[in-house]
Amino acid sequence: MNSEEEFYDAETGLESDDSGEVSFKDALVLEHKQAATQENGVWERRKTLPAEMISRNNFSVWSILKKCIGMELSKIAMPVEFNEPLSFLQRISEYMEHTQLIHKACTLSDSIDRMQVVAAFAVSAVASQWERTGKPFNPLLGETYELIREDEGYRLISEQVSHHPPVSAFHAQSLKQEFEFHGSIYPKLKFWGKSVEAEPKGTxxxxxxxxxEAYTWINPMCCVHNIILGKLWIEQYGTVEIVNHSTGDKCVLNFKPCGMFGKELHKVEGYIQDKSKKKRRVIYGKWTECMYSVDPKVYEAYKKTGGDSKKLRQEQSCEGEEADEMPEVQDTVTVIPGSALLWRMTPPPANSAQMYSFTSFAMTLNELEPGMERLMASTDCRLRPDIRAMENGDIESANTEKERLEEKQRASRRDRSKDEEEWSTRWFNLGTNPHTGAEDWLYTGGYFDRNYADCPSIY
Known part of the structure; x- marks a missing residue:
């Protein structure tokens, strides 16, 4: 096993429509038609994985983590059995699952209306983590992932730009030049005996x-409970501030911690204020379910009357003696009269529990579309043999390939050190975020020109 492996939980140029990507798009559509096997002649995205999730019953995380209590999990080797068959770069792309919210924000004329939809998008970006207790594969240095969704009107490129510390950069852009969404992520993780806590690093x-307009925010804290004993479960908590740098509007969202009796589990509440700090809307809901918006006066009046309060069916502490028991999830969000629905989570597919709790969107991320293999970069993680083997249910091959790739990466690092060479990123450069003034990895453009002759051999 690689002692230098990073343990993750589970995170500019805009080419015009006459760039090299259009010719690729036309070629891809043509190959889709040629390779289609469905009766209607149209290629369809898959709805299941090639094999069901492997059992983790015979493996002990405790044997690996027992010496790491209170430490940052930056160099802990984890067996492949605790992974899910996706790279962290693919996991990042799940931020785009509810892209329709960005499209909606683009159509709204009022800045407060846009802010509340952007806030819903920020919440939706972490929603797919619910019940996703497998860790994604750590990207190799130089690894990339591209995602083109013509049906959703965007394309995305991500790259692993650093190994120590591990940093993943991504850039998504509208095919019609309506928006850009980007960031660089370095999750800092610590093991606390019964749980793993992930502090999101990156804007x-x-x-x-x-x-x-430009909006910025940092995702909430994430905690995976019952690492050692009991059923794994996830909570998100912390304050998320979304700032509109053009208007001065701000949205403050409180992802509430579970609490002693589980009353606040999954709840998100907050407000939108304008540049004069006047509250304009109240936002509430659950990050696992839905988000609503309501007038602040209506919200306060509702709270003063006690609302439609319901007694918990079972008051259950989050701090059990043997395990951090997950409180019973309440059926729905209590909707305050006069509220507007901003977003609702797409229900998971029926086979999700057998497929690593993937959403329908996640199920498609490691799929190789017809003709795509010869067109994309050789560094794309869909070409990784260890992830592909795990997806196919071949754990022995997954472990063998994982160890081979890790040794190849170590050998490459030794060679660079011997020759006093530094790694050069391909699609992103370290710079300054123009909106926050903070250091950030920014997309340099050119990926979709399809010129990959100098891509490194990492697999």
């Missing part, structure tokens, strides 16, 4: 080009 930046 999310959403630019609505038509409105000349």
């Amino acid at each position: 999310m930046t959403l630019e609505l080009l038509k409105h000349k």
